[in-house]
Amino acid sequence: MDAGWLRANASAPGVVVLDIRNKLGGGSEQAYRDGHVPGAVYSDNLAAGVKPEEDSIAFCNTGHWASLGWFAKSEILGKKNVKLYDGSMVDWAAHDELPVEVKAAQ
Secondary structure, three states, X not given: OOXXXXXXXXXXXXXXXXXXXXOOOOOOOOOOOOOEOOOOEEOOOOXXXXXXXXXXXXXXXXXXXXXXXXXXXXXXXOOOOEEEOOOHHHHXXXXXXXXXXXXXXX
16 A cells, blocks of 8 residues: 555545554654644554444554554454555655644544
């Protein structure tokens, strides 16, 4: 999945975009711009706020934390409706044409 795919699918019905960076120390310090993918919700794991029938797309700063969550949910728990945006905020923020939402951690 790349930034274009995420932009096209992030607001689809039944899709939840999860920013799994730590709320207290997980800013975009490694990304070109601060913030996150518009509409994303903060989640310390891939289950919080996601109904079983919903698709979820996880990201973090560089994809490393999101990949761990994806692996646990997809490969260990067998939930195939989770996707990983491996480029995460470093990739998203590098595309100046893509919007970045800045809001307080929830």
